[in-house]
Amino acid sequence: MPDMPGEELPLQLLDPSGALRADDRLPLDLSTVDLPGLYRDMVLSRRIDTEAIALQRQGELGLWPSMSGQEGAQVGAGRALREQDMTFPSYREHAVAWCRGVEPTSLLGLFRGTTLGGWRAEDNNFNLYTLVIGAQTLHATGYAMGIVRDNLVGNGDNARDTAVLCFHGDGALSEGETNEAYVWAATQNLPIVFFCQNNQWAISAPYSTQSRVPAARRADGFGFPGVRVDGNDVLACLAATRQALDAARRGDGPTLIEAYTYRLNPHTTSDDAGRYRSPAEDEVWRERDPITRLRLHLESTGAVSETFFTDLDDDAQRLAERMRAGCRALPDPDPDSPFLHTYAEMPDTLRAQLAEHRDFIASLDAQEVPA
Amino acid sequence: MITTLAKAINEGLRDAMRRDDKVMLLGQDIGQLGGVFRVTDGLRKEFGELRVMDAPLGEAGIVGTAIGLAMRGYRPVCEIQFDGFVFPGVNQMITQLAKYRHRSGGEISLPVVIRVPYGGGIGAIEHHSESPESYFAHTPGLKVVTCASPQDAYQMIGQAIASDDPVIFLEPKRRYWEKGDVERSPDPAPLHAARVLRTGDDLTLVAYGPLVKTALECAEVAAEEGHSLEVIDLRSLAPLDLTAVFASVRRTGRLVVAHEASLSHGLGAEIAARVQDHAFYSLEAPVIRVAGYDTPYPPSRLEEHWLPGVERILDAVDRSLAY
Known part of the structure; x- marks a missing residue:
């Protein structure tokens, strides 16, 4: 892995060969971990991603930001959440959405142009995607302030005490708003975990453009713990996030987790990664694939039946088919909807514009000559 | 009662906070100090630190965390210290606060009020006399109001807080000390009426x-x-x-x-x-x-x-x- 001054090796519990490596700094009781379930989540999430890319290639989506390669980070973090915890994604957290139970088809509307959202945040405690880099870090922090005011921190009740998990990338480390969120979280000791997926590339800008130190070390200056984990190791990500969320719910304040990973695909389907990084670098990271290493582990321990993998392939195929059909069935939005949803109380001026718009459309319809 | 415009806003905030315990204030120096114009004077004492919060010095943080608080069911009232210092918070105001309801298909309301002392005439240094209303009035999703009398100041702040839409509440700072009669009328004029x-x-x-x-x-x-x-x-x-x-x-x-x-x-x-x-x-x-x-x-x-x-x-x- 590339070196930075003072860089610590990311903590790892499962190495690329599929061997477990216990680490005292990152305790994980394996009896509480559903290894086949994590594997299944990662495989199905990748299938969501590859199917969405295919849909973009077929012209069904305008754009897709791929998360392939980051399944270990996202499934590890996503499966550490408790039901009552709130999740604030950026816009690439498709595997976290999967873990939270968001219907994959509903992720597509934003990129097909049928909606600017696509799901109800409160249904799965998974907020809408936020496209302005770093903006969601402050929303997550404010939400955590609300949890404090609701007296849902530090009651010693892990089924009721609540935390926030906020995702951002390495690029967001440079946004002022992210740093303000860290200040707010630290000084108020808020129940929040910042999960930074350092996939090393903010579009074409390498990590060295954003920082001279590993992301996890940023936390020191703000006064809360930073943990650096191997983002392609789903177990390390699960353990670190569980530990941090437990601390947050207990009232022990925020944690920054840096999941050191790699975006295997270009930034989005509109990007050309060949202009800024080498095939050799991609190849190194393909060998560290988070899915492969857990499969090697499951195969070596005989933890799953022989049909597990083939059954899962069938499930993935069915999921892809569901997404394809669901994508094409996404309804175009009602032309009235922007008018109706901008304000809780629609101003008369906007009401007049809506009426004018409807009249204009009606006048066009009236002019149409019947065939 | 005869009172100043600043004190009328103070009374309006106090009454809104007594009516609804989800109403809370955040801003720089608004707690112990009562704000640089003393508009929040005495509110920390009555409502405590969690409801009258001295914010770190970052306007994006004030607006952005108010959005998160609103998502959690609170009705935050932000104080921006001076008109010329609102701009670090404008990204959150325009890309997030104004757009969230529309983005969510009407599912998410953000009842956030942002109070901004504005305008000139007080002999101030740079950035303390500006009139930024057009930036906000031009942004769909925001509502923008301004008061000119103690009576309106008292009633309009309460109405802005009760609004389910985000409201930018502009306070004419050179009129803060103007006095007038304030009645707690049960039937005030609509907020958005000339x-x-x-x-x-x-x-x-x-x-x-x-x-x-x-x-x-x-x-x-x-x-x-x-x-x-x-x-x-x-x-x-x-x-x-x-x-x-x-x-x-x-x-x-x-x-x-x-x-x-x-x-x-x-x-x-x-x-x-x-x-x-x-x-x-x-x-x-x-x-x-x-x-x-x-x-x-x-x-x-x-x-x-x-x-x-x-x-x-x-x-x-x-x-x-x-x-």
Whole structure:
């Protein structure tokens, strides 16, 4: 892995060969971990991603930001959440959405142009995607302030005490708003975990453009713990996030987790990664694939039946088919909807514009000559 | 009770916080100090640190965390210390606060109020005398209001807090110490309605915020010269309620609009456009705008030249009447 001054090796519990490596700094009781379930989540999430890319290639989506390669980070973090915890994604957290139970088809509307959202945040405690880099870090922090005011921190009740998990990338480390969120979280000791997926590339800008130190070390200056984990190791990500969320719910304040990973695909389907990084670098990271290493582990321990993998392939195929059909069935939005949803109380001026718009459309319809 | 505009806002905040325990305040120096203008004086003592929170020094943080609090069911009221310091928070205001309801298909309401002391006339240093209302009034999803009297200050802050839409609440800082009678009326005027403050037949003079008092002074002077001016306080800048303005112009045939904000692309332009649309055949003269010039706010020794005062506004009145 590339070196930075003072860089610590990311903590790892499962190495690329599929061997477990216990680490005292990152305790994980394996009896509480559903290894086949994590594997299944990662495989199905990748299938969501590859199917969405295919849909973009077929012209069904305008754009897709791929998360392939980051399944270990996202499934590890996503499966550490408790039901009552709130999740604030950026816009690439498709595997976290999967873990939270968001219907994959509903992720597509934003990129097909049928909606600017696509799901109800409160249904799965998974907020809408936020496209302005770093903006969601402050929303997550404010939400955590609300949890404090609701007296849902530090009651010693892990089924009721609540935390926030906020995702951002390495690029967001440079946004002022992210740093303000860290200040707010630290000084108020808020129940929040910042999960930074350092996939090393903010579009074409390498990590060295954003920082001279590993992301996890940023936390020191703000006064809360930073943990650096191997983002392609789903177990390390699960353990670190569980530990941090437990601390947050207990009232022990925020944690920054840096999941050191790699975006295997270009930034989005509109990007050309060949202009800024080498095939050799991609190849190194393909060998560290988070899915492969857990499969090697499951195969070596005989933890799953022989049909597990083939059954899962069938499930993935069915999921892809569901997404394809669901994508094409996404309804175009009602032309009235922007008018109706901008304000809780629609101003008369906007009401007049809506009426004018409807009249204009009606006048066009009236002019149409019947065939 | 007779009280100042600043104290009226204070009372409005206090009453709103007593009515609804989800209402909370956040801003710089608003707790122990009571705000640099003392608008939140005494509220920390009554409601505690969690409901009257001294924020770290970051406007994006104030607005952004208010959004998160609103998502969790709170009704945050943010104080931005001065008009010129709102801009670090503007990304959150425009890309998030204004758009969230629309983005979520109407599912997520953000009942956030952002209080901003604004305008000049207090001899201040740079960044402390600005009039940023057009930036916000031009942004769909935000509502923008401003008060000109203690009575309106008291009632409008309560109405802004009760609104399920985000409201930018502009406070005319040079009028903070003006006194007036405040009644806790159970039936206040709607938040987004203009008000005729003085009736007249010869010309309609429209103002808002700090220039309302100036406009009333103009009407006094004009009356001595034999001209009858109708003075209208807009109160709401977004949405604009111009019903009273149209009706007035249909009678007077003449309109002067005054604001401190720079002339070009200001509220006056929007008002002129709408008036020619709705009262074209009633106009006896072009709509005349009196405003700050298209320069940054000047050093305070020049602000009397830059700000529309009684004489500049009356000069515009004379030009309109000469048609």
